[in-house]
Amino acid sequence: AQRVTQPEKLLSVFKGAPVELKCNYSYSGSPELFWYVQYSRQRLQLLLRHISRESIKGFTADLNKGETSFHLKKPFAQEEDSAMYYCARSGGSQGNLIFGKGTKLSVKP
Amino acid sequence: EAEVAQSPRYKITEKSQAVAFWCDPISGHATLYWYRQILGQGPELLVQFQDESVVDDSQLPKDRFSAERLKGVDSTLKIQPAELGDSAMYLCASSWTDHDTGELFFGEGSRLTVL
Numbered sequence: 147a148q149r150v151t152q153p154e155k156l157l158s159v160f161k162g163a164p165v166e167l168k169c170n171y172s173y174s175g176s177p178e179l180f181w182y183v184q185y186s187r188q189r190l191q192l193l194l195r196h197i198s199r200e201s202i203k204g205f206t207a208d209l210n211k212g213e214t215s216f217h218l219k220k221p222f223a224q225e226e227d228s229a230m231y232y233c234a235r236s237g238g239s240q241g242n243l244i245f246g247k248g249t250k251l252s253v254k255p
Numbered sequence: 256e257a258e259v260a261q262s263p264r265y266k267i268t269e270k271s272q273a274v275a276f277w278c279d280p281i282s283g284h285a286t287l288y289w290y291r292q293i294l295g296q297g298p299e300l301l302v303q304f305q306d307e308s309v310v311d312d313s314q315l316p317k318d319r320f321s322a323e324r325l326k327g328v329d330s331t332l333k334i335q336p337a338e339l340g341d342s343a344m345y346l347c348a349s350s351w352t353d354h355d356t357g358e359l360f361f362g363e364g365s366r367l368t369v370l
Contacts, residue, residue, distance in 0.1 A: 189363050245299070248297050
């Protein structure tokens with residue numbers, strides 16, 4: 147079965163510290179990978195996708211096919227980065243997404 | 256800015272009762288998804304529509320859940336009868352197309368509590 151694994155339920159860092167949210171996916175063809183974010187009292191929204199190779203709000207994510215990983219990184223965390231982060235991969239042929247269980251990032255002042 | 260609308264935001268019901276959730280996707284979005292998110296878990300796909308047609312309902316518990324999108328615009332998800340284990344957030348999302356995995360736009364969700 148296609149799976150997305152986010153091993154950390156909670157990640158707590160201090161402001162200014164580097165942050166890395168881990169994501170591993172089950173190998174199946176050439177999936178598209180995404181990070182979605184949900185800030186407090188807001189709806190789930192796309193943060194970035196691997197095909198764009200862009201940095202959003204200082205976050206980057208590199209697809210490592212050898213390790214089947216798509217870790218999300220930011221060199222200097224900010225308090226406003228506190229949120230739930232979900233890694234997702236493309237599912238079947240219908241374009242839907244399979245989500246991980248999420249990691250709650252808490253950035254302390 | 257166009258957003259996915261869902262109602263009700265909150266629903267409390269007793270087990271064995273019927274419940275229904277409504278979703279209005281962003282105008283022009285052909286693909287509509289219903290996801291269920293149990294507390295502490297990620298969203299899990301229940302059903303996907305392309306226009307008015309179901310393209311994936313493999314994870315929908317069809318003995319009690321039904322979904323429709325009659326005119327290819329808004330959609331209704333129904334549960335009858337509700338069970339305790341159905342307590343969850345029900346998320347609706349839409350996207351332009353299902354031909355490639357693009358950005359999904361989510362609604363605020365409908366939180367169901369079954370007593």
